[in-house]
Amino acid sequence: MFKRIGLFLLVNILVVSTIGLISSLLGIQPYLTANGINYESLLAICLLWGFAGSFISLMLSKFMAKMAFRLRPIESTDPNFGYVHQAVSLYSKSAGISKMPEVYIYDSPEVNAFATGPSKNNSLVAVSSGLLQTMRRDEVEGVIAHEVSHIANGDMVTMALAQGVMNAFVMFLSRVAAFAISQALRKDDDEGPGLGPFAHMxxxxxxxxxxxxxxxxxxMWFSRYREFRADAGGAKLAGREKMIAALEKLKNNHAPIDNREPNLAAFKISGAPKWIELISSHPSLDKRIEALRS
Structure with a gap:
């Protein structure tokens, strides 16, 4: 499950939990008063920490992708895959992106691609070797248009903002719950919280x-909504038939090939099995194809 959620979400959870752990170790808890929790102070702190964790994850996204997938650049002069670079360049200009995304390939039998980066003008598009070996050129162009549409729509930043809100909510709720549990465990004649500092932390x-x-x-519901938008944007850039052809080919080839490989599923084009759609970052391929056809 975690591999399908994506490196962005994994890094975000680790960053936020680490921030909370360090703040507890250093005793930085200004929301705790003699009378209990100052909820306004706690909310302000959680908003600050929550968005900080999300945007740290966003800023690390390109670096993490390059390290995790061992990406290799594709140049426009590449005799085999130069058309991938050319398609990214063409669609980026059509989508109004002023600085072309970096273009990479990574070795994997998986039929997939992703886009990531902290901003429209600081992003990358990566395709797997399996995708280039499996798909025709027009189908690859449909996939590229989808990923460029993600960038043009600002989906990386939008996801970071949504994650920041979730982070703030999570941190606020966890601290209120921890305080309530600690107070519930305190005996009537005890002073201070029922849990010791380390246990509370x-x-x-x-x-x-x-x-x-x-x-x-x-x-993930929000991510699935953005996927439909990226499909629509890809259809405008490359043509609806190319987008449908790409999704049809993905549907025919979609299978979990290498379970050891971490996936940037937050921006990958493949979907997930129906029974885990609730926690999938992508709608089913059937639903995406139907949306394009209608």
């Missing part, structure tokens, strides 16, 4: 991760 950290996972279906 670890409980908050665990709740940060737990609530972060529980909020994933909401974020």
């Amino acid at each position: 670890m409980l908050t950290w665990v709740l940060d991760i737990l609530f972060g996972l529980l909020c994933l279906p909401i974020l």
Whole structure:
């Protein structure tokens, strides 16, 4: 499941939980007063930490992608795959992107591609070797148009903003819950919280991760909505028939080939099995094809 959620979400959860853990270790808890929790102070802190964690993940996205997939650049003069670079260049200009995304290939039998980066003018598009070996040129162009549309729509930044809101909610809820549990465990004649400082810190950290996972279906619903928009944008850039042909080929070839490979599923074009659609970043391929045809 985690591999299908994507490196962005994984890094975000780790960053946010680490921020919370470090702040607890350093005793940075200005929201706790003698009378309990100052909810306004806690909300302000959670908004700050939540958006900081999300945008740190966003800023690391290109670096993480390059390291995780060992990306190799594709140049326009490449005798085999130069057309991929040329398609990214053409569609980027058509979509109004002033600085062309970097173009890469990564070795994998998986039929897939993704786009990521902190902004429209600081992004990349990567395709797998399996995709280039499996698809015809027009189908590859449909996939590229979809990924360029993600960039043009600002989906990386939009996802970071949505994740920032989720982070703030998670951090706020986990701290309120940890305080309530600690108070419930305190005996009438005890002074201070029922849990010791270390136990309270670890409980908050665990709740940060737990609530972060529980909020994933909401974020994934938003991601699926953005996928339909990227498909529509890809159809405008490359043509509807190319987009449908690409999705049809993905449908025929979609299968989990290498379970060891971490996936940037937040921006990958493949969908997930129907039974896990609730926590999938992508709608089913059938639904995407139907949306384009209608």
